[in-house]
Amino acid sequence: MESVAHSIGLSAVMTWTLLKVLIVFGSVMGVSSLWTWVERRGSAMLQDRIGPNRALLFGRWQLLGLPQLVADGLKFFFKEDQVPPHVTKRLYWIAPMLAFVPALIGFAVIPFGRSFSYQGALYHLSILEPGNGMGMLYPLAIGAVAVYGILVAAWSSNNKWAILGGMRASAQMVSYEISMGLAVLAIFMKVGGYDPGEIITEQAGVLWKVLPNWFIFRQPLGFLVFFVCMFAETNRLPFDFAEGESEIVAGFHTEFGSMKFALLALAEYAHMTTASALIATVYFGGWSVPFMPEAPVLLTILFFLIKLLFFMWVFVWVRWTLPRFRYDQLMFLGWKVLLPISMVNLIGNAWWMTRGGH
């Protein structure tokens, strides 16, 4: 590490951070774009269809429809980048980035493997070192910022459908944020801190001799609330109110084309990746391997990946199973069901803790 760092003229810490940034953001983007493929093929399989398989690599290899990904990417790059005359130019240009970047950087605090020491130095497998004082508050805050991407995209489009979509998305995110916050609060209370590392170590061990000591088994109600809120947060079905073909055309991205549209679409998937990582970290023990307290580092990374990809698959799976909500049903669910549940969860846990429960 030292020699590599020296050769590129950076300090060892800097190099390690740079490496982590490259790996994490590279894989998040890779997984996000790969998931557009999983979404299409997976949904096809869920619905007894075939899915895209006509794009061939070099006119020969079908590769389960994967070349479609390349074809779509190329298409988005080479499409004319049309800017409609009625948009607010500056906001219109930064909106896709504003949507994409928060979705991506929310991942920064999440540890994706066990910390390990090598030649006397301790290496942590998360971009921001643990104990940075932000902890889990950071992804939650960043997640809240993500609504600006959608809102700015909608507002700058200067189009009534877009504005309706943006309005819905922002109202939805705001209402679900509260329940989500209350749900994780119960976790913070139990852990006595909000660093993801602490949350994960808290979940080590065995519950009732048969289950891993994950928070899903200890706070199922909180998990339910958090999980549902994650769907609302990522604007995925059944809560995809920012868009809606039958009501508001394409919603907030009606006016976007070519790579700008691709960024907005990809932001959804990046968001999904971050949300899955959050779910895995908070409720499923993050990188910890069940029943193996001293798992090797590579195995922990593998387990984190498995959990992450599983939840991303659940996002796809739910999307192609459930019908959409109506807008008033969404608000009903957010304010009158999830909020009380999360409050009961919080207070119930507090009471349980005062009784010395665990």
Place this chain on the structure above:
Amino acid sequence: MGVIVKKVELTWLDRSYVWPVFKGMAITFRHFLKQITTPTSKRFTIQYPDMKKAMPPGYRGLHELKRFEDGAIKCVACFMCQEACPARCISIEAEEFSELNFTQGFEEKRPSSFKIDMLRCIFCGMCEEACPKDAIWLRNEYELAAYDRLSLNFGKWDLINTYATVDGKARLAQSQESPATPSRPTNSGHQADPA
């Protein structure tokens, strides 16, 4: 009289929304597993250019003008099909011919030209029904597309050969046909001859 619609009483479990979600997800996942383990050829989707649907026996597709084993056309140019055709897309011209091998020297009638405009045909099968000689069949070919209108105007030789490759028969060409016998002066002959 009104119909009494029975309201389904949902149990509290069903109203909780969570349990039905699990049930629904189980259903879709069953479909997922089934679809992903089924080989492509057995799936519901027929991937058209690579795979083709086998049409049922009674399917009314592209026509064929049948021929005898010796290659002579079965059609006797009786115009029944032309009359029966609701789309008026068949146009036949008749001629007479006689040949020792085919007709034992008798004069017989056959179409000199037999055209079906496939663009107008509605594939109703009336021509097949009307034909007294079983000479025109509608069969299972359905890929009827072309780049211009004229190539969908099928002539007699096109119609004879429509299923030649499928049936493994030889394609017949106009040159192989025995010449018509000008036993009677034709109309055009009359007009051509001023005398």
